[in-house]
Amino acid sequence: MHYISTRGAAPRLSFEEVVLAGLAEDGGLYLPENIPAFSMAEITAMQSLSYTDLAYNIISCFTGNDITADALKNIINEAYKTFRHSAIAPTKQLDSNTYLLELFHGETLAFKDFALQFLGRLLDHILERRGQKATVIGATSGDTGSAAIAGCRGRKNMEIFILYPHGRVSDVQRLQMTTVQDKNIHNIALNGTFDDCQDMVKILLADMEFRNKYNLTAVNSINWARILAQTVYYFYTALRLGAPAKAVSFSVPTGNFGDIYAGYIAKKMGLPVEQLIIATNRNDILARTLATGTYGMAGVEPSLSPSMDIQISSNFERLLFDLYDRDGAKITEIMRDFRKNKKFTIEPEKLSRLRTEFAASSASDEETKNTIKSCYETTGEVLDPHTAVGLFAGNKARRNTETPLVVLATAHPAKFPDAVKAACNIHPELPPHLSDLFTRKEKFVHLENNVDLIKKLIEKNIK
Numbered sequence: 001m002h003y004i005s006t007r008g009a010a011p012r013l014s015f016e017e018v019v020l021a022g023l024a025e026d027g028g029l030y031l032p033e034n035i036p037a038f039s040m041a042e043i044t045a046m047q048s049l050s051y052t053d054l055a056y057n058i059i060s061c062f063t064g065n066d067i068t069a070d071a072l073k074n075i076i077n078e079a080y081k082t083f084r085h086s087a088i089a090p091t092k093q094l095d096s097n098t099y100l101l102e103l104f105h106g107e108t109l110a111f112k113d114f115a116l117q118f119l120g121r122l123l124d125h126i127l128e129r130r131g132q133k134a135t136v137i138g139a140t141s142g143d144t145g146s147a148a149i150a151g152c153r154g155r156k157n158m159e160i161f162i163l164y165p166h167g168r169v170s171d172v173q174r175l176q177m178t179t180v181q182d183k184n185i186h187n188i189a190l191n192g193t194f195d196d197c198q199d200m201v202k203i204l205l206a207d208m209e210f211r212n213k214y215n216l217t218a219v220n221s222i223n224w225a226r227i228l229a230q231t232v233y234y235f236y237t238a239l240r241l242g243a244p245a246k247a248v249s250f251s252v253p254t255g256n257f258g259d260i261y262a263g264y265i266a267k268k269m270g271l272p273v274e275q276l277i278i279a280t281n282r283n284d285i286l287a288r289t290l291a292t293g294t295y296g297m298a299g300v301e302p303s304l305s306p307s308m309d310i311q312i313s314s315n316f317e318r319l320l321f322d323l324y325d326r327d328g329a330k331i332t333e334i335m336r337d338f339r340k341n342k343k344f345t346i347e348p349e350k351l352s353r354l355r356t357e358f359a360a361s362s363a364s365d366e367e368t369k370n371t372i373k374s375c376y377e378t379t380g381e382v383l384d385p386h387t388a389v390g391l392f393a394g395n396k397a398r399r400n401t402e403t404p405l406v407v408l409a410t411a412h413p414a415k416f417p418d419a420v421k422a423a424c425n426i427h428p429e430l431p432p433h434l435s436d437l438f439t440r441k442e443k444f445v446h447l448e449n450n451v452d453l454i455k456k457l458i459e460k461n462i463k
């Protein structure tokens with residue numbers, strides 16, 4: 001199995017190399033040269049598999065010879081052992097044909113644990129095999145940082161530095177990062193915004209001397225291994241709801257287009273998916289693109305679902321690559337255009353293809369709150385605001401009620417207690433493994449937004 005870049009000008013790499021590289025040299029994103037597909041009979045045969053056996057069946061299609069079967073099984077088993085529900089990704093029925101897929105039973109209570117528990121172990125394994133060490137850096141507005149820390153803590157071959165904007169993440173989000181005491185975890189509270197944190201990561205990665213000296217790598221949502229791990233729960237859920245004999249629809253709270261792109265990959269692998277619904281908050285670049293054909297950047301506005309407050313959806317480039325028949329030169333041109341003009345227009349024929357693959361709808365804060373309230377009143381289920389966006393948009397964009405609609409519940413309500421309380425007057429409690437979170441000791445360094453200070457801190461901790 002080989003991987004190619006969406007911009008067509010970077011070397012073809014193996015699975016292992018793609019996991020280590022993250023972004024391609026030409027600025028593109030890596031994806032497999034071909035997506036393997038299962039037959040109906042093969043999918044039917046997977047119906048009774050446990051989550052981890054199913055994960056092995058799917059993920060091993062993409063790893064080539066880079067990783068042995070035993071090693072991969074071990075990584076998968078260890079990654080999903082950290083989940084607190086025996087089904088790992090349980091489905092809950094909301095009404096006659098609407099379901100919640102609960103993706104928040106991992107360590108940090110958000111679906112990002114599915115990808116990062118796997119990626120942390122996978123990276124460590126690859127580094128060990130190659131006799132290498134790596135320095136992982138990341139910027140976070142909350143959820144990614146804690147999930148990355150939970151996935152990388154205590155791993156032998158990596159030191160991890162997470163930058164978050166001082167005073168601008170929620171208490172739960174901050175504590176989930178700063179109360180992890182492992183020696184290889186370094187939290188940096190930066191004086192600045194999330195964009196400042198992200199710029200800092202970019203500056204460090206662009207400093208080739210520093211980058212090579214410390215073998216810097218980034219944790220971000222464009223790593224192929226993250227997408228791959230997320231493909232599994234689409235299969236797992238659809239199989240439980242009657243696939244492959246019956247099709248299922250999914251509504252996915254979307255920011256960077258990573259999670260829903262994993263659903264698209266599941267469909268390409270043969271899973272019968274009727275609709276893939278892009279659910280966004282008021283930062284609705286994707287919903288606007290589907291409606292108008294113009295992918296245009298607007299300023300980020302804060303919303304009740306902060307993990308989806310994004311300006312551009314980086315993984316969308318992978319989809320464009322397919323829409324434009326895998327023409328890397330064309331994608332390079334489109335992306336150059338986009339950087340210059342902050343927008344580009346998708347040709348009508350491509351747009352109609354996009355609309356056959358996806359539907360989209362967005363929810364305002366008011367609609368999000370009303371959804372939390374009405375869902376609680378009619379079903380007793382307390383939704384987090386991201387999941388509420390998913391339910392609202394799913395109901396709006398759903399074509400028929402005969403097909404089961406699965407709404408991805410991407411976070412536990414206790415992660416966003418203020419929004420939940422304001423909507424339905426319930427204070428969601430943290431699950432037992434985090435109930436003493438507010439009394440745990442914190443470990444972080446508070447720094448000015450200055451690249452030399454960050455570099456010094458990294459150097460000091462790696463020596």
Ligand SMILES: *Cc1c(COP(=O)(O)O)cnc(C)c1O
Nearest residue numbers: 143255256257258259307410411
């Ligand atoms: C990250 C995140 C999302 C968005 O996921 P993408 O893969 O970026 O589309 C949605 N909900 C929650 C709770 C998240 O943490």
